Amino acid sequence: MNKGLNNMEDIFIKRSSIYDCIREGCNVTNDKGILFNIDIEEASFVNLQAAFVEYIHKSLMAYYGKKGFLYDWRFKKNDFSFLTVYENEIFNLPNITPGGVLKIKKEIIHEYNALQSVVTDILIETNLINSLTHGQNIVPRLVPGSTSIKKRFRPLSTEKYHSDVWASQKGDAVLSIPVAGDPSTTIEFCKPIGVSADFFNSLENYDDAFERGYLENLEFLDFAKFKMIHIFDQLCVHRTLKQAGNPRISLELCIAADHEDSLFLKDKELSRAMQRNRYFDKSKLKELGKGIKITTGERMKDAEKYEQT
Numbered sequence: 001m002n003k004g005l006n007n008m009e010d011i012f013i014k015r016s017s018i019y020d021c022i023r024e025g026c027n028v029t030n031d032k033g034i035l036f037n038i039d040i041e042e043a044s045f046v047n048l049q050a051a052f053v054e055y056i057h058k059s060l061m062a063y064y065g066k067k068g069f070l071y072d073w074r075f076k077k078n079d080f081s082f083l084t085v086y087e088n089e090i091f092n093l094p095n096i097t098p099g100g101v102l103k104i105k106k107e108i109i110h111e112y113n114a115l116q117s118v119v120t121d122i123l124i125e126t127n128l129i130n131s132l133t134h135g136q137n138i139v140p141r142l143v144p145g146s147t148s149i150k151k152r153f154r155p156l157s158t159e160k161y162h163s164d165v166w167a168s169q170k171g172d173a174v175l176s177i178p179v180a181g182d183p184s185t186t187i188e189f190c191k192p193i194g195v196s197a198d199f200f201n202s203l204e205n206y207d208d209a210f211e212r213g214y215l216e217n218l219e220f221l222d223f224a225k226f227k228m229i230h231i232f233d234q235l236c237v238h239r240t241l242k243q244a245g246n247p248r249i250s251l252e253l254c255i256a257a258d259h260e261d262s263l264f265l266k267d268k269e270l271s272r273a274m275q276r277n278r279y280f281d282k283s284k285l286k287e288l289g290k291g292i293k294i295t296t297g298e299r300m301k302d303a304e305k306y307e308q309t
């Protein structure tokens, strides 16, 4: 069926080829065209885990203060058992969204920049930085292993199959790194089959993608794995998969590839850059968390109740 694109494989090949510069410059593994991995060096991954523990610990301290349960903080570097010990406290932080994003606040900005700095190191040591024109600062995420039906049915729930482009995310691809926790709480990646020309338009409810014919079916590609960079194109449909296990932590950022067909380069609206679509060019990306610090004026106590995002 012709749904606006002459051949649905054309869009798959076109989107896959945007990342040829990454394939040439980096050690790419598990290449599935619109989804692929790059290994992270052991030492950097250890640093990443340690920085993430500090970010969560500081968030707990900033909000709950030195309450009894935090006096005995014994979790060092890569001991993530605190994710289940303090699961209740973590998921009741005011700066955590229903999608699990642990948002930046003034009290935790130093730890955030330290975490960002490790990711900048990884972008440089994998040589990925040289295949990008732009990238975002990191989004740290904590996902519980189970959920309520109410949350699962939210219009833009990450537990529904989706592309981030449907939530108006700009850029070519998401770069995601699962950092620690329960591997059964993961991301499921799929290739859409029968893609229509509307696919890259936004939606108010991810369920509408099927009803509006953005795609006809899905073909399973892979699950997310620890200690690896995952790069998945906006064409790669995915969802958070919770299987009644324990929490998982990860981080992500959106990237623009150095290619003439980059969605980012073609997007005229980016000059208006809303917060979630703030991008840094390559020269600034190299300095994020280091010479260039991310800042915020909002404090923990000012955190809104995040209902929708």
Ligand SMILES: [Fe+2]
Residues within 6 Å of the ligand: 158, 162, 163, 164, 238
């Ligand atoms: Fe997503």
